Amino acid sequence: MNLGYIDRFAKSLIREAGHKIRISFYSQIDVESKAEANDLVTNIDKEVERFFIERIRENFPEHKIFGEEGFGDRIETLDGVVWLLDPIDGTMNFVHQKRNFAISLGIYQDGVGMLGYIYDVMADDFYHAVKGEGAYFNDERLPLLEVTPLEQAVIGINASWVVPNRRVEHEPLIELVAKCRGTRSYGSAAIELAYVASGRIDAYVSMRLAPWDIAGGMVIAQEVGAVTTNLRGETPHLLGTDTFIVARPGLHDDMLRHYIRLK
Ligand code: 2AM
Ligand code: CA
Helix, strand or coil, X not given: CCHHHHHHHHHHHHXXXXXHHHHHCCCCCCEEECCCCXXXXXXXXXXXXXXXXXXXXXXXXXXXXXXXXXXXCCCCCCCCEEEEEEEEECHHHHXXXXXXXXXXXXXXXXXXXXXXXXXXCCCCXXXXXXXXXXXXXXXXXXXXXXXXXXXXXXXXXXXXXXXXXXXXXXXXXXXXXXXXXXXXXXXXXXXXXXXXXXXXXXXXXXXXXXXXXXXXXXHHXXXXXXXXXXXXXXXXXXXXXXXXXXXXXXXXXXXXXXCCCEC
16 A cells, blocks of 8 residues: 555545535535434535545545445445545534535555544645654644643533433533533534644544544544544444544543443
């Protein structure tokens, strides 16, 4: 696997896709709901995924593609080289805010994350990492994360988990919210992962994420020493939805041990 070549190719593809998304605001955007009413998809999500798939297949016919919109391959194992792609992570933000959404891409070889990309399209902020070679925000190398106590931590969490819900006990989360320095919710898992990796927030937790939401961000987060697991403390499995937490080292342990109880 020629990582340098694939890295250059992936970067230019992502930038070109970002341009397509920005100019899409001058055309008609059709919004549909998926299975759940607040789970949105647009014609742009689909067009951008198709654009990626066409180009990847042209250049790397032996690689497989696992994309949110389902135009890629049927993926049952992570054997070989697999591109895990979310053409627009944060579609609700794309539709409602026209900002705070990202292209998220992870390239895995036999289940190991080799390359990771998160492109915050409207901010023009590009995060990427090559396994073993560090993570970057635009062209700046991101430093290793240091330990931060909960009292000084800003936690990325959606308010829906802090009210009664069917996935997690909300009482301990109320305590977490009360104890930490502050909370934020950006509405794009990829952007929240990029923010943890770049030290803008200290942790991000979610009860339900898909492989393409986290695949790219996990490669980036791991390069700066962030800990990424599901809420049972295991490696998130990348073939279906799972719970998810990414945090600075000590904080990860503290949050899982004391504040998160799955139902
Ligand atoms: P999306 O915009 O690509 O769907 C906050 O809503 C985050 O959770 C976003 O990153 C969003 O990704 C993701 N998300 C929303 N609905 C989801 C679902 N049903 N399963 C997994 N991830 C989801
Ligand atoms: Ca998406």
